[in-house]
Amino acid sequence: MAVEELLEFGEAEFLLGNCPDCKRRVLTYPADASDGGGSRCVHCDSSVTDELREANGDDLPDAGYGLLELQGCGNPDCGGGRCSREQA
Numbered sequence: 001m002a003v004e005e006l007l008e009f010g011e012a013e014f015l016l017g018n019c020p021d022c023k024r025r026v027l028t029y030p031a032d033a034s035d036g037g038g039s040r041c042v043h044c045d046s047s048v049t050d051e052l053r054e055a056n057g058d059d060l061p062d063a064g065y066g067l068l069e070l071q072g073c074g075n076p077d078c079g080g081g082r083c084s085r086e087q088a
Contacts (some may be wrong), residue, residue: 008055009067015039016055017048017064025063028052 019026019041028039028048039048060066 012057014055014057014060015052016059017041018050019044019046019048019050020048020050025051027060027063027065 015028016025017039018024019035022041023042026048027042029042031038031040031047036047039052040046041048055063
């Protein structure tokens, strides 16, 4: 069994491009070959071909994206916002 190396978020690679419908720089995803391939906007699914560039996770905040980090209350059993739920 091969062991895969885990990437830090800042090392992960993403593809950004200018969406013609959203009128802004967006994250893209690879389209199916049956749809002609290429990249599509994660917001509206439009084809994105303009100014495609690779970016790493550290570049995403400049494009308007970021991660939501759950904050705990300090309790070791805290699930990040689940303190009010009963434990089974």
